[in-house]
Structures are given as structure tokens and as C-alpha cells.
Amino acid sequence: MADNRTHLTRRTAIKGAVALLGGTLTTAQLGLLGNSFAAIAEDASPRFLCPKQFTMLSRIADLIIPETDTAGALGVGAPHFIDMMLADWASPQRQAEYVAGLDSIDVRARDAGASSFLASTTEQQMVLLRALDNEFFAEHSTDPFFGVLKKMVLFAYYSSEIGATVELRFQRIPGDYLPCVPMADDSHAWFWSQYNYAL
Amino acid sequence: MRGFGANTTMPSEISNDFDAIVVGSGISGGWAAKELTERGLKVLLLERGRNVTHRQDYVTEGKAAWEMPYAGQIPESLTESDYAVQNQCYAFSDYTKHFFVNDRENPYATPDNKPFSWIRGHQLGGRSLLWHRHSYRLSALDFEANKLDGHGTDWPIRYKDLAPWYDHAENFAGISGSHEGLSQLPDGVFQPPFPMNCVEKDIKKNIEAAFPDRKLIMGRVAHLTEPTKEQIALGRSRCMNRDECQRGCSFGAYFSSLSATLPAANRTGNLTTVTDAVVDSVIYDSDSNRASGVRVVDANNHEHRSYGARLVFLCASTLGTTQIMLNSTSERFPNGIANSSGTLGRYLMDHIGGVGASGVFPGHQDMYDAGRRGGGLYLPRFRNVMDKDERFLRGFGYQGGAYRSSWSRGNNTPGIGIDFKAALQRPGPWTFDMVGFGEMLPDERNHVRLSKKNKDSWGMPILEIDCEHRENELAMFDAIAADAEELLNAAGLTDISVNQDKAAPGLMIHEMGTARMGHDPKTSVLNKFNQAHDVPNLFVTDGSAMTSSACQNPSLTYMALTARAAAAAVEMLQEGKL
Numbered sequence: 001m002a003d004n005r006t007h008l009t010r011r012t013a014i015k016g017a018v019a020l021l022g023g024t025l026t027t028a029q030l031g032l033l034g035n036s037f038a039a040i041a042e043d044a045s046p047r048f049l050c051p052k053q054f055t056m057l058s059r060i061a062d063l064i065i066p067e068t069d070t071a072g073a074l075g076v077g078a079p080h081f082i083d084m085m086l087a088d089w090a091s092p093q094r095q096a097e098y099v100a101g102l103d104s105i106d107v108r109a110r111d112a113g114a115s116s117f118l119a120s121t122t123e124q125q126m127v128l129l130r131a132l133d134n135e136f137f138a139e140h141s142t143d144p145f146f147g148v149l150k151k152m153v154l155f156a157y158y159s160s161e162i163g164a165t166v167e168l169r170f171q172r173i174p175g176d177y178l179p180c181v182p183m184a185d186d187s188h189a190w191f192w193s194q195y196n197y198a199l
Numbered sequence: 200m201r202g203f204g205a206n207t208t209m210p211s212e213i214s215n216d217f218d219a220i221v222v223g224s225g226i227s228g229g230w231a232a233k234e235l236t237e238r239g240l241k242v243l244l245l246e247r248g249r250n251v252t253h254r255q256d257y258v259t260e261g262k263a264a265w266e267m268p269y270a271g272q273i274p275e276s277l278t279e280s281d282y283a284v285q286n287q288c289y290a291f292s293d294y295t296k297h298f299f300v301n302d303r304e305n306p307y308a309t310p311d312n313k314p315f316s317w318i319r320g321h322q323l324g325g326r327s328l329l330w331h332r333h334s335y336r337l338s339a340l341d342f343e344a345n346k347l348d349g350h351g352t353d354w355p356i357r358y359k360d361l362a363p364w365y366d367h368a369e370n371f372a373g374i375s376g377s378h379e380g381l382s383q384l385p386d387g388v389f390q391p392p393f394p395m396n397c398v399e400k401d402i403k404k405n406i407e408a409a410f411p412d413r414k415l416i417m418g419r420v421a422h423l424t425e426p427t428k429e430q431i432a433l434g435r436s437r438c439m440n441r442d443e444c445q446r447g448c449s450f451g452a453y454f455s456s457l458s459a460t461l462p463a464a465n466r467t468g469n470l471t472t473v474t475d476a477v478v479d480s481v482i483y484d485s486d487s488n489r490a491s492g493v494r495v496v497d498a499n500n501h502e503h504r505s506y507g508a509r510l511v512f513l514c515a516s517t518l519g520t521t522q523i524m525l526n527s528t529s530e531r532f533p534n535g536i537a538n539s540s541g542t543l544g545r546y547l548m549d550h551i552g553g554v555g556a557s558g559v560f561p562g563h564q565d566m567y568d569a570g571r572r573g574g575g576l577y578l579p580r581f582r583n584v585m586d587k588d589e590r591f592l593r594g595f596g597y598q599g600g601a602y603r604s605s606w607s608r609g610n611n612t613p614g615i616g617i618d619f620k621a622a623l624q625r626p627g628p629w630t631f632d633m634v635g636f637g638e639m640l641p642d643e644r645n646h647v648r649l650s651k652k653n654k655d656s657w658g659m660p661i662l663e664i665d666c667e668h669r670e671n672e673l674a675m676f677d678a679i680a681a682d683a684e685e686l687l688n689a690a691g692l693t694d695i696s697v698n699q700d701k702a703a704p705g706l707m708i709h710e711m712g713t714a715r716m717g718h719d720p721k722t723s724v725l726n727k728f729n730q731a732h733d734v735p736n737l738f739v740t741d742g743s744a745m746t747s748s749a750c751q752n753p754s755l756t757y758m759a760l761t762a763r764a765a766a767a768a769v770e771m772l773q774e775g776k777l
């Protein structure tokens with residue numbers, strides 16, 4: 001497969017480069033190792049969202065990126081990551097947007113006849129989320145929250161180690177640029193580290 | 200490894216015995232230090248920012264998103280409070296923010312309705328760490344442009360004066376690119392170009408068939424693809440196609456002061472580097488009519504001191520240098536050193552850009568690329584080359600490239616659930632986009648001056664920047680958009696969308712022109728050797744020297760001008776003329 005070739009050239013290229021530099025680079029400097037982002041324990045209680053909203057967030061994340069033959073949003077710990085982002089990264093306006101936004105989803109579930117979003121059936125939840133998604137992409141959309149939330153879930157999932165390296169493909173040091181590689185039916189997309197992927 | 204870093208010396212250990220002072224360690228200052236030390240001069244390099252040690256201080260290099268706090272995002276409140284301007288730059292992120300200035304600590308002023316985005320990097324290496332490495336020569340056409348249409352003043356040099364210095368700069372820096380034989384974009388000394396992917400090759404074929412006067416070429420970028428012996432000896436090696444260059448590159452594969460010029464200057468044994476030294480002004484000695492040295496404010500404890508030398512090179516970036524010069528007042532020069540013409544601070548230019556187009560390429564769905572190429576394509580100027588365009592003067596080029604989008608297209612695609620996830624696991628359609636880079640006319644009204652009210656925390660009057668796009672630029676923006684659409688149609692793309700968002704002045708990060716070169720001391724600051732008309736031992740070789748902007752990315756020209764000026768200065772020094 002094309003990947004093997006990439007891998008081989010890359011290994012030789014890096015070895016060659018290190019030799020050129022007189023072997024002065026340590027593995028860490030080559031960026032082969034990094035400080036792993038401290039994993040948040042699965043059962044830790046949320047730091048920003050209240051337990052009910054956290055459960056809602058988990059459910060929504062699970063429906064947007066479910067587990068299939070690969071892990072889904074829950075499997076990579078997306079809800080805890082997002083809660084951490086809300087606690088430490090988000091501005092006060094952003095925090096308020098999430099609290100109000102999750103509430104409004106609950107209101108929509110009740111408008112549809114359920115006692116709450118979480119009490120709805122999976123099917124009802126999917127119908128509601130699809131409606132919110134369609135509304136977000138409709139021409140005169142007024143409520144951006146579902147778009148914001150979906151973006152965050154995608155970011156949490158694909159920026160995780162499993163998302164980038166198992167669901168997608170990731171090369172830390174490609175070595176070569178191969179301009180035209182025939183693609184197999186099951187070729188996964190590369191994870192790209194965009195310059196400034198703004199949430 | 201240490202040997203590649205700067206020999207940073209404590210201020211107290213420094214004697215006053217220097218042949219030359221170079222202010223600023225970015226692209227221009229690095230070159231000045233290299234060329235002057237290699238000619239035997241004892242050089243003091245002064246840099247306002249902190250020391251950065253090549254490799255050791257590239258703290259985010261190679262890190263994946265999940266190894267970064269917040270997966271690479273900067274806390275929103277911090278962006279707002281400290282990086283409101285820098286955040287407008289595409290390369291600004293949590294991986295790179297330590298190489299950008301803090302806007303709160305580095306204020307400047309603009310009129311309410313005229314934004315100017317001043318993107319800066321204050322550290323050893325300046326913005327050479329951050330640049331995108333596109334490197335193009337100006338052409339004969341560019342050096343004659345002012346004279347021909349009467350805007351700005353005539354360049355005191357022509358292409359042939361700079362050509363050997365372009366050779367010299369390319370040879371040392373290492374530029375990869377293709378030979379094309381275009382009069383408006385002269386060829387140079389190139390390492391092999393990066394390859395185009397199959398979509399880019401098709402688009403090239405389609406565009407060139409439809410428009411015989413237009414060419415789509417591989418970008419000429421300062422990445423080593425076949426390092427020379429000299430580059431290898433400096434600890435540099437070939438590019439590994441990561442496209443994470445702005446975090447710093449331990450391979451030394453892209454040109455920066457830290458990978459190239461400063462190691463070269465250090466190995467002469469003639470360089471002393473002092474960081475955290477904010478140059479406040481140039482000291483003028485009226486008896487000898489010479490610059491006798493510079494005044495410095497310590498960046499950390501704000502103490503004042505001064506250094507003397509026989510020669511002063513200002514390379515603090517266009518606006519940094521201009522600020523220092525305007526702040527260097529004396530009886531002879533009440534409005535800034537070497538400013539008898541009154542042109543210092545005027546004729547500010549940037550490139551115009553932001554506007555462009557993108558579309559989807561229908562073919563090659565079974566092909567993908569691998570590796571992250573650090574440079575894209577270039578479509579050189581074609582307007583006002585052979586024919587005269589009635590709508591605007593001068594010209595523009597485009598940068599662009601073809602790629603298959605990845606997961607982030609999910610943000611703009613309806614869908615959730617199993618099918619959505621499965622679709623995002625595959626690469627998206629081939630997308631091609633291009634964005635214009637246009638020439639801005641030199642206009643006296645676009646200017647900077649020192650604030651009479653506000654000083655920064657180092658006691659320097661802050662800059663007031665007053666710059667806007669005018670009639671010619673606005674007409675050119677329209678042509679950039681229309682031509683982009685026409686080109687992408689001819690290229691065979693579908694779903695073409697035109698981006699009309701004009702980048703604010705400054706945001707193309709090619710600010711220049713505020714201490715221009717010219718023949719006449721009455722209408723320009725510098726002569727044909729970047730030497731101040733008024734003060735013979737004062738040289739200015741960064742972008743402030745530019746008499747016109749052309750439309751090519753300018754840094755290669757700063758390198759060539761700097762090397763040429765350094766050679767001339769040393770010759771004059773040896774002949775006793777300084």
C-alpha cells in the first residue's frame with residue numbers, strides 16, 4: 001500500500017537528517033514525543049456544566065459522532081474535554097451561550113411533547129437534532145447554537161489521539177510530499193493541523 | 200548544539216568597541232550581521248525581544264493537537280485582551296503565539312475608520328520565524344514603474360544592480376522553485392521545486408491553454424529541497440513536509456535568522472548579540488555629522504544605556520525602524536534623523552489581498568496526496584505586463600493550491616450520526632483556492648508619525664498609523680476578484696465562490712516604504728546603497744527602504760538590498776569615507 005512507501009521514505013529521510021545534523025537531535029526535539037495532554041478520568045464530575053446539562057451534552061455528542069467500528073465522541077472523552085474547554089478556555093459570553101443553548105434544546109424537546117430531552121426516545125432525540133441542524137444551515141437561520149455545539153463536538157473528536165490517528169490518519173513527520181497517490185476505497189482522510197482552526 | 204544559538208552576552212560585559220551596530224535580528228538584521236561580520240567587522244546586534252535558541256525554544260514543534268492545552272486553541276478571553284490584532288493573522292494560534300507580540304503591551308494608534316493590522320514578532324529572529332517563505336525577485340518592470348507612471352519617486356537602482364545580490368541571497372538562503380523565463384518574475388538560483396499534485400497539474404494545463412500570457416507555477420519558497428554543503432555545515436537539512444514551520448523547525452529546513460544567518464555570523468567570531476535591548480534612538484554627533492551609536496532601554500528593568508560604533512544599520516522592520524528614526528531628534532534633525540526631506544514616515548505601503556476565489560475540481564477522485572507541502576503555487580502577474588490595462592496601474596499575482604479537505608468540512612456540512620461520521624472519514628472533494636497579492640501605490644498621505652500624547656512602557660512615543668486603500672487599489676481589488684473567477688472557470692472548476700473580503704492594510708504583513716530610497720536628498724531618505732543621504736554612516740535596509748511595493752512578497756528583496764548595502768558600507772569604511 002502507498003502508506004508503507006511513505007513510511008519507509010520518511011524513516012530513511014529522518015535518519016538521514018539526523019545524521020546530517022551530527023545526531024544532535026534528541027527524540028523529543030524531533031517532536032516524536034510530546035507531553036501528552038493529561039487525560040480526564042471518565043467518571044470525573046463535570047467542572048463547568050451542571051450534571052443534567054453534562055448528561056445532555058454527552059447524549060448529543062454521542063448522537064453527532066456515534067460509536068461504529070471505531071470509537072465515537074464518548075469513546076474519546078469528548079464530553080469531559082468540552083466541559084474542560086468551557087471551564088478554562090471559553091469566554092464568559094461563550095459559557096453563557098452553552099448554558100442557554102442546552103436549555104433551549106431542552107425546551108424544544110418539551111415543545112415536541114416529551115418531558116425533557118433526556119427523557120425522549122433516541123429516535124425523538126435524533127429528529128430534534130436533525131431539525132436543529134437543518135435550521136442552522138437554513139438561509140435565514142437566527143440561532144447559531146447548534147452549529148457552535150456541533151463544531152465543538154467535531155473538534156473534540158477529531159483532535160483527540162484516537163480521532164486523528166485511528167478514525168483519520170496522522171503523520172507527525174511526513175518526510176516527503178507525494179503529490180498523487182492512488183487511493184483505496186477505504187483510505188482515510190489525513191488529519192490536518194490547520195493554522196488557526198478557530199472554534 | 201549550543202553552538203548554533205546566539206552568543207548572548209550580558210550588557211555589562213560589553214565594550215564600546217564595535218565597528219557596526221545592527222538593530223533588529225529579523226530577516227534584514229540577520230543578513231546585515233552575517234554580511235558585516237563575514238567582512239571582518241566587529242558587530243553588535245541589538246534585539247528588543249527575548250533570546251530564542253534554535254531547536255531548544257521551539258516549544259510546540261511536532262506537538263499534536265491532543266498534546267496541547269485546549270487542543271491548540273487559545274483561551275478566548277486571552278485572545279481578546281492580549282492578541283486582538285495578532286489574532287487576525289492566519290498563522291496566529293496556540294502553537295505560534297509566543298512568536299507574536301502581545302498587543303496590550305505593544306500599543307499603536309489608528310484613526311477610527313482606518314484600521315491597520317500591525318503583525319509583529321519581537322524576539323531573536325523576528326518574523327523570520329513566522330514568515331511563509333515565498334521568495335520572488337522584483338523585475339526590471341518593477342524598478343521602472345514609478346518613473347514610468349509618475350507615482351512615488353524613481354528607484355535609484357535598476358534590476359541589474361540587484362540581480363547579483365539576489366543570486367547571493369538565494370544561494371545562501373536556499374530557495375526551491377522552477378525556472379520559467381518570465382520577464383516579470385526573473386529566475387534565480389533555485390533548488391528543485393516541490394512537486395504539484397495531479398489536480399494542480401491539470402489546472403495549470405487548463406489555465407495556460409486558455410490564457411497564453413498566464414502561468415501557474417510552483418511557489419518559490421525558502422525551503423531546502425537539496426541542501427548545499429554550506430547549508431549542511433550550518434546544521435540545516437532538507438524539508439520534511441510538515442507545514443508546521445511557524446512553530447520553528449529543528450531541521451533548519453526553512454530560512455530564518457536562527458537557522459541560517461545568525462549561525463553564519465556567529466561562526467566568524469565577530470558577532471555579539473544582546474537581546475532584551477529596545478533601541479530608543481540613534482545618537483547623532485553634529486560635529487562629525489555621523490551617527491555615533493544608539494540609546495537603548497533595557498526591555499526588562501527599563502534602564503537606559505548606550506552603545507557606540509562607526510556604522511549603524513537599522514533593520515528593526517519597516518515601522519520599527521521608522522519609529523526609532525522619528526524618535527532620534529537633534530538640533531539638526533528636529534523631525535527625525537536623516538529626515539531633512541520630510542519624507543520619513545510617508546509613502547507607507549502594504550500589498551493588497553484577501554480577495555480571491557475557490558472552487559471544486561471534479562476529477563481525480565481516486566487520487567490523494569501525502570505529506571504536508573510547506574509552500575503552494577504562484578500565478579505571476581499578467582496585467583500591465585505586455586498590454587496596458589485601462590482600469591488600474593501596476594499588477595497583482597496569486598498564491599493558491601489544490602487539496603482535499605478533511606474533517607473540518609463537517610462544520611459547514613449538514614448532517615449528524617453514522618453516515619455523517621462515515622463521510623468525514625474519507626477525504627473531501629479536491630478544492631482549489633487562490634488569493635491575490637496586489638501592488639499598492641506609494642502615496643504621501645499614507646503615513647506614520649509619533650504620538651504626542653502616548654508612550655509605551657519603554658518610554659517611546661507610540662506610532663500613529665494612517666493608511667488606507669485608495670482609487671487604484673480599489674479598482675485592482677475588483678480585477679483580482681473578476682480575474683480569479685475567470686481563471687477558475689477556465690481551470691475547469693465547479694461551485695466557484697469569490698471571496699470579496701479585503702484584507703485591512705497591514706494584514707498582508709508586507710508593510711514598507713517609510714524611509715524610501717531615491718536619487719534626490721530633497722525627496723527621499725536613502726540613496727542607492729540604502730545609505731542615509733543626510734548621515735553617511737547610517738544605513739537602513741529593511742522594508743522601509745522600498746521605493747515601490749511591486750506585488751511580489753518582498754523579503755527576498757530585503758535580503759538582497761541588505762547584502763548589497765553591507766558590501767558597499769564596508770568598502771566605504773575601508774576607503775575612509777565613513
Ligand SMILES: Cc1cc2nc3c(=O)[nH]c(=O)nc-3n(C[C@H](O)[C@H](O)[C@H](O)COP(=O)(O)OP(=O)(O)OC[C@H]3O[C@@H](n4cnc5c(N)ncnc54)[C@H](O)[C@@H]3O)c2cc1C
Pocket residue numbers: 222223224225226227228229245246247248288290318320321322323324325326327329330331332333334476477478479514515516517519520523708709741742752753754755757
Ligand atoms: C505569518 C507571516 C507570513 C509571511 N509570509 C511572507 C512570505 O511568504 N514572503 C515574504 O517575503 N514575507 C513574508 N512575511 C513578511 C516577512 O516576515 C517580513 O517581510 C520580514 O520578516 C521583514 O524582515 P525585517 O528584518 O525587516 O523585520 P522583522 O523580521 O520583523 O525583524 C525586525 C526585528 O527588529 C526588532 N526590533 C523592532 N524594533 C526594535 C527596537 N526599537 N530595538 C531593537 N529591536 C527592534 C524586532 O523585535 C524584530 O526582531 C510574512 C510575515 C508573517 C508574520
Ligand code: SF4
Pocket residue numbers: 422437438439440441442443444445447448449450451452453571572573
Ligand atoms: S515543512 Fe519543512 S521547513 Fe517547515 S517545519 Fe517542516 S521540515 Fe521544517
